[in-house]
Amino acid sequence: MSRESLLADAVEHFAKNGIGDASLRSIATSVGTSHRMLIYHFGSREGLLAEVVRTVEQQQRDLLAEVLATDLPVAEQNELFWRRVTEATLIYGPLFFELSAHAMQDLPHTESLKADLINVWLPPLIDLCIRAGIPADEAPAYARLGLAASRGLLFDLLLTGDRAGVDEASALLNRLFTLPVR
Amino acid sequence: MSRESLLADAVEHFAKNGIGDASLRSIATSVGTSHRMLIYHFGSREGLLAEVVRTVEQQQRDLLAEVLATDLPVAEQNELFWRRVTEATLIYGPLFFELSAHAMQDLPHTESLKADLINVWLPPLIDLCIRAGIPADEAPAYARLGLAASRGLLFDLLLTGDRAGVDEASALLNRLFTLPVR
DNA sequence: AGGTCCATGTACCATTTGGTACATGCGCTT
DNA sequence: AAGCGCATGTACCAAATGGTACATGGACCT
Numbered sequence: 001m002s003r004e005s006l007l008a009d010a011v012e013h014f015a016k017n018g019i020g021d022a023s024l025r026s027i028a029t030s031v032g033t034s035h036r037m038l039i040y041h042f043g044s045r046e047g048l049l050a051e052v053v054r055t056v057e058q059q060q061r062d063l064l065a066e067v068l069a070t071d072l073p074v075a076e077q078n079e080l081f082w083r084r085v086t087e088a089t090l091i092y093g094p095l096f097f098e099l100s101a102h103a104m105q106d107l108p109h110t111e112s113l114k115a116d117l118i119n120v121w122l123p124p125l126i127d128l129c130i131r132a133g134i135p136a137d138e139a140p141a142y143a144r145l146g147l148a149a150s151r152g153l154l155f156d157l158l159l160t161g162d163r164a165g166v167d168e169a170s171a172l173l174n175r176l177f178t179l180p181v182r
Numbered sequence: 183m184s185r186e187s188l189l190a191d192a193v194e195h196f197a198k199n200g201i202g203d204a205s206l207r208s209i210a211t212s213v214g215t216s217h218r219m220l221i222y223h224f225g226s227r228e229g230l231l232a233e234v235v236r237t238v239e240q241q242q243r244d245l246l247a248e249v250l251a252t253d254l255p256v257a258e259q260n261e262l263f264w265r266r267v268t269e270a271t272l273i274y275g276p277l278f279f280e281l282s283a284h285a286m287q288d289l290p291h292t293e294s295l296k297a298d299l300i301n302v303w304l305p306p307l308i309d310l311c312i313r314a315g316i317p318a319d320e321a322p323a324y325a326r327l328g329l330a331a332s333r334g335l336l337f338d339l340l341l342t343g344d345r346a347g348v349d350e351a352s353a354l355l356n357r358l359f360t361l362p363v364r
Numbered sequence: 365a366g367g368t369c370c371a372t373g374t375a376c377c378a379t380t381t382g383g384t385a386c387a388t389g390c391g392c393t394t
Numbered sequence: 395a396a397g398c399g400c401a402t403g404t405a406c407c408a409a410a411t412g413g414t415a416c417a418t419g420g421a422c423c424t
Contacts, residue, residue, distance in 0.1 A: 018287045020202050023411065035412080037372070045412065094286035097279055104276035104340045105200045118342055141350040144338065145358075148351065149327060152334030156326065158286045160300055168323040169330065176327075176358065205381065217382080219402070227382065 001033055003041045010038075011052050015092040019049070019102070049109035056092060056099060057116050063088045068124055074131050081128060082150060082174070085121065089154040097155065121147055149173055183215055185223045192220075192230060193237050197274040201231070201284070231291035238274060238281060239298045245270045246302055256313050263310060264332060264356075267303065271336040279337065303329055331355055 009031035014022060017030070024035040024045050042048040063084045070077060089096050100117060103110040125143040130136050153173065157166040191213035196204060199212070206217040206227050224230040245266045252259060271278050282299060285292040307325040312318050335355065339348040 018284070018289070020284070020289075024413090025411075034373070036374090036414095039413065040371075094283045097286065098283035100337065100341065101276045101280035101283055102200070102202070104279065107200070107202075114341055118338060138354075140347070141354045144347060145331065145335065145351040145354050148334030148338045149331035150334065151337055152330030152332065153327065155282065155333060155337070156300060156330045159282060159296055165322075165326060169326040172320075172323045172327050206383090207381080216403070218384095218404090221383065222401075 001031075001037075006031060006033060006038070006041060007051055007055060010048060011055050011092070014052055015095045018094065019098055024048075046109055050111075053099060053109055053111075053113050056095070057113060057120075059091065060088050060116065060120055063091075064120055064124065074128070078128060078132060079174075081125065085147065085150050086154060088121075089151060090158070094158055097158070118147075146173075149176075183213075183219075188213060188215060188220070188223060189233055189237060193234050193274070196234055197277045200276065201280055206230075228291055232293075235281060235291050235293075235295050238277070239295060239302075241273065242270050242298065242302050245273075246306065250306055256310070260310060260314060263307065267329065267332050268336060270303075271333060272340070276340055279340070300329075328355075 010027055013027055013030045017026075024038050027048070028035040028038055038045075038048055042051055067077060067081050067084050070080065072080065099110065099113060103114040103117065106114070122140075122143055125147060126139045129139040129143050129146075134142050150173065153166055153169055156169075157163065160166075192209055195209050195212045199208075206220050209230070210217040210220055220227075220230055224233055249259060249263050249266050252262065254262065281292065281295060285296040285299065288296070304322075304325055307329060308321045311321040311325050311328075316324050332355065335348055335351055338351075339345065342348075
């Protein structure tokens, strides 16, 4: 089995089972290899964790890149942006927030993650806000609030599992954030 | 050392060091006792974790109770509410999000936490929104979005440590959410 | 055919883990 | 003083952990 497929399976394992109790052996069993192989490919448990985090970061960048590459009208790009934020948060489920909590604690395997979780998304969003007609001096706070609200809703969704309620709230979010203010 | 003080110290230890690598022995050393004592008082490691979670839940309820008990005008009660939400999220720092992530995964020690993190706060907030003049049919989604935005901002704050930026956005949040709409 | 490199399996190691058995003390009641 | 129950210390256990040593296979090159 290739290193790449092992890594992908490991990420999936983490998404399903969380990081807390993930021993090399349990991961290995879950992805169909031996713990010896994981060490062989990733050097150590920390090395594996770091690679998993790197994968998550890359996925975030990839999801955003598609938005930036398009040449859509502002309104549609706006909508696409929020859909990508949602995907980027939900794609790994609770793992997103578990990793974020680790990043807040500066755990060794989350080195660049802390900055990435915000900085990858915020500058493009600010730009988007400005193009949508929000005054340039208000755009940063506005964007930050929007990103925060969005993630808070996804936090809510993952906790309650109540998609309908979030959809409702999400509609309100759209009314507040995807249209130019005033 | 009493069970209560041990528990308080354990919560503090978790807040500082996270849950992931918290062995009975490391906790014991950190709070100045032996791992034998922790088992004696809490039955098992899981028992200790469950008590820690229960403590966090109780703290959430306590912080909210003060708001509900007051007889302030709506605007001031509103402001107090948001201050308490902030405190309740930040009081244990990253632990709030780490525990939340565990709750999303239904880990055994987080039984009632999942519902509590939302349900303790949402009904009073809906009530508050209605009294602030928001139409009753819009209040649930409105409240949910407000709570989500608030937590998303605190998520942002804990990740970046950039208080100023969050304060700015928070001001915008106030403009949007603490005043009656329309 | 021989050699070389990567992938993999087996076996092992010291350490740490959660948990238990048992002894001991200390304060309380009688 | 005797007895009793709670709190605590010491010592231990089997299991699991991350990591290593070493052998082995098998593909590919010369």
